[in-house]
Amino acid sequence: MAFIDYYKVLGISKNATEKDIKNAYRKLARKYHPDLNPNDKDAEKRFKEINEANEVLGNPENRKKYDDYGEHWKHADDIENAKQQQQYTQQNAYSDFDSRTQGDFSDFFESMFGGRASGTSGRQVKFRGQDYNAELQLQLKDVFTTHKRTLTVNNKNIRITIPAGIENGQVIKIKGHGGKGINGGPNGDLYIRFTIINNTRFKRDGDNLHATVDLDLYKAILGGDITINTFDGKAKLKIKPETQNGTTVKLKGKGFPKYKKEGVFGNLYVTYNIVTPKNLTDKEKALFKELEKIRHHG
Amino acid sequence: MDKANLISVKRFCTLHQVPVTFIHELHDYELIEVISTNNNTYLKTTQLYHVEKMIRLHYDLEINFQGIDAIHNLLKQIEVLQDEVQTLKNKLHRFED
Numbered sequence: 001m002a003f004i005d006y007y008k009v010l011g012i013s014k015n016a017t018e019k020d021i022k023n024a025y026r027k028l029a030r031k032y033h034p035d036l037n038p039n040d041k042d043a044e045k046r047f048k049e050i051n052e053a054n055e056v057l058g059n060p061e062n063r064k065k066y067d068d069y070g071e072h073w074k075h076a077d078d079i080e081n082a083k084q085q086q087q088y089t090q091q092n093a094y095s096d097f098d099s100r101t102q103g104d105f106s107d108f109f110e111s112m113f114g115g116r117a118s119g120t121s122g123r124q125v126k127f128r129g130q131d132y133n134a135e136l137q138l139q140l141k142d143v144f145t146t147h148k149r150t151l152t153v154n155n156k157n158i159r160i161t162i163p164a165g166i167e168n169g170q171v172i173k174i175k176g177h178g179g180k181g182i183n184g185g186p187n188g189d190l191y192i193r194f195t196i197i198n199n200t201r202f203k204r205d206g207d208n209l210h211a212t213v214d215l216d217l218y219k220a221i222l223g224g225d226i227t228i229n230t231f232d233g234k235a236k237l238k239i240k241p242e243t244q245n246g247t248t249v250k251l252k253g254k255g256f257p258k259y260k261k262e263g264v265f266g267n268l269y270v271t272y273n274i275v276t277p278k279n280l281t282d283k284e285k286a287l288f289k290e291l292e293k294i295r296h297h298g
Numbered sequence: 299m300d301k302a303n304l305i306s307v308k309r310f311c312t313l314h315q316v317p318v319t320f321i322h323e324l325h326d327y328e329l330i331e332v333i334s335t336n337n338n339t340y341l342k343t344t345q346l347y348h349v350e351k352m353i354r355l356h357y358d359l360e361i362n363f364q365g366i367d368a369i370h371n372l373l374k375q376i377e378v379l380q381d382e383v384q385t386l387k388n389k390l391h392r393f394e395d
Binding site for chain 1: 351358361373
């Protein structure tokens, strides 16, 4: 990917203060925000760049890494570690390394990122491969049970186990399935972010589920039994007489599976929506009037 | 009243982590419609897209309610103009062919 000069993106100088960065970001965000530029792909692209620049320069720690390492700032920690390792090697190496002990930093980069030609193999530093990020969309019903799935990442098939109860937005790491390591270094990792699509009538809140169930007026007043759909089956419920609209009951263990706790489930919370009858007959109306009379006048 | 196409203001605000007063302010500026019944207030689901946009304008870009009102009107004008441009482009293509 081409190197992006974040200072240029925000239109500020390298010695800009935190306040300058914040002001520049706000000004440009207002100009290129997608809500203010409907159907403008260029503005959208620019807005993404501005956000990225702000995420790096707006954070003092990231900014320092960016200032020190430029486009390789994300690998700053690895580079530092490798640099220390290299210095250690150089101190203990044979004479042909002596002249380079004080070599400038670009030499170091060259050795690390493969720019140097032959004759330098003794200085080569092992470098961990790039981490990959992937997104996997699943339906809520898919994550009710633990199952296996095959993913294709960089033309390689990886079979992974998706534990029941995984959360929307949760990220799992598949070790060693990222980019190939440099000079025999370890491979990077693959990070999979899960997006859980919920098309069901259940609302998920962690491992608890919420649902609204219609209840006819007579059952709400007189009580009785009803059968409701749970996420994976049916359950019989006892309705108490004089149940009020909006009453919520808890069905223990009828919710969603707890992540990585086999056989343990959250609760299902059912809220009653009392449905009043429509198209009353004359007889029904008369009876309701009679009930009203009894209620108000005894 | 059929509540299938409504969402309670309280629930909407909880989900979007904004104070209920924000919705009432938008309503005061006549930017959105709020439906009140039995001490509860509701938003029509059809206007959620616009309300979410206004949340972003206010909280991400620190634009006040007067600004949102002005932007809302200008965006409507842009939409009309974009439609008009598209229609004219289509007509022009017919002549070019």
